[in-house]
Amino acid sequence: MKFRSPTHEPLHVALTTGHTAVVSAEGTELDPMFHREAVARGAVPVDSSGAGGDMQAQLLGRHLAIKDALNTMLNGSDKDDFTADGKPNLIRLKSKAGFAVTREEADAIFAELAKVE
Structure with missing residues (x-):
């Protein structure tokens, strides 16, 4: 490609x-x-x-991939998936998403998920 x-x-x-x-x-x-x-x-x-x-489709795909990875972390039982202050561990998130994720992206999507629950 x-x-x-x-x-x-x-x-x-x-x-x-x-x-x-x-x-x-x-x-x-x-x-x-x-x-x-x-x-x-x-x-x-x-x-x-x-x-x-389509750039918008790419951004949406990235957003959904991060969201899926965070849901996997939330539904798992590995305490190392999150930092001591309750934020997603970026190293674990990168591993699950398959690409690098910034702290800002992770925090924004994590906050979205917290509102839904």
């Missing part, structure tokens, strides 16, 4: 396995192992016609 950088600057994607890739503004074909992290860093999928994917 091909991805492009959301800006004119190349986007660097690195995995915890040590693999790296650079996504250009023109578009770069990426190995499937990079797809999740590329999207998490803001890369835009490019369809076969060369048009960029």
Whole structure:
């Protein structure tokens, strides 16, 4: 699948396995192992016609993936999934979501979940 950088600057994607890739503004074909992290860093999928994917759909997909990971943590019994102050452990959340999550993202989605319950 091909991805492009959301800006004119190349986007660097690195995995915890040590693999790296650079996504250009023109578009770069990426190995499937990079797809999740590329999207998490803001890369835009490019369809076969060369048009960029719907950014809103990407953001929603990311939001839902984080929400699912947080629900898994909430429904689990591992006390290490949360910090001493009750916030989601970002290392555990990253592991469950499959991509890096910022503290701001985690806290905002966690607050959403707390309102529902």
